[in-house]
Amino acid sequence: MLVATWNVNSLKARMARVEEWIEATKPDVLCLQETKLADAQFPAMSFQALGYDSVHHGQGQWNGVAILSRVGIEDTVSGFDDGREPDPDARVVWATCGALRVASVYVPNGREVGHDHFHYKLDWLGRLRAHLDAHHDPSEPLVVCGDWNIAPEDRDVWSTSAFEGSTHVTPEERQALEKVKEWGLVDVFREQHEPGGLFSYWDYRGGDFHQKRGMRIDFVLASRALAKASIANLIDRNARKGQKPSDHAPVLALFDDSTAGVRGLWR
DNA sequence: ATGGTCGCGCAGCGA
Secondary structure (H helix, E strand, C coil): EEEEEEECHHHHHHHHHHHHHHHHHCCCCEEEEECCCCHHHHHHHHHCCCCCEEECCCCCCCCCCCECHHHHHCEEEECCCCCCCCCCCHHHEEECCCCEEEEECCCCCCCCCCCCHHHHHHHHHHHHHHHHHHCCCCCCCEEEEECCCCCHHHHEEEEEHHHCCCCCHHHHHHHHHHHHHHEEEEEEHHHHHHCCCCCCCCHHHHHHHCCCCEEEEEEEEEHHHHCCCCEEEEECCHHHHHCCCEEEEEEEEEEECCCCCCCCCCC
């Protein structure tokens, strides 16, 4: 089963690139972030024509997340079900695709260290953990895919000095991410690839992509049970090239459907 | 070089 995640930075601006990429790659499940669409504007029929069912949780203009699946979509949930007030932003959507529980997440950026939005980011990650605690178990096949807006380690940024005092690399953010992972999630790309310099996001400015000035902030976290079935993980840098690219590249995770404990993933 | 580029939507903010 092939799972992918991609922050498209406006689905309206990116639709041609996304359709082309889906036809070339044919993932079983594709998580999108930053659609910047209201639900009524989401091009579900266009994805249906490519063979994908979908669920979208959007607000228009900002944020917005979706899950596309060619192995079915059931039991969709928008936002958190953690007994607290609704999240004001559209940043997470859940669905069951075949036998796989999937979350597409767009973690808040944080803006500046100490900013209200920074505290919102840390709290948001706490709510994600609380939702997992309340509804799921790490023995189930489950993935949380998305734009985490956190570089887990120093090797995940092109320059540590360039990010001194910035969001995405602080101990508080990394600890909040660690708390989510402690639920029972594995960064399957990092399990398979040791080197630094393997990035998923490059700022549009200053030719950062061509200068290899990026960050690895998009990743697939797989439940412990599912991580045992991880076969291959890659970042599709080619999608960051050419005309009107997103500033993020798609991240792909391939799982073996015949591994004990996760048999029949796409049924 | 303390900037730069996108997307949204039409000024300036967010990333």
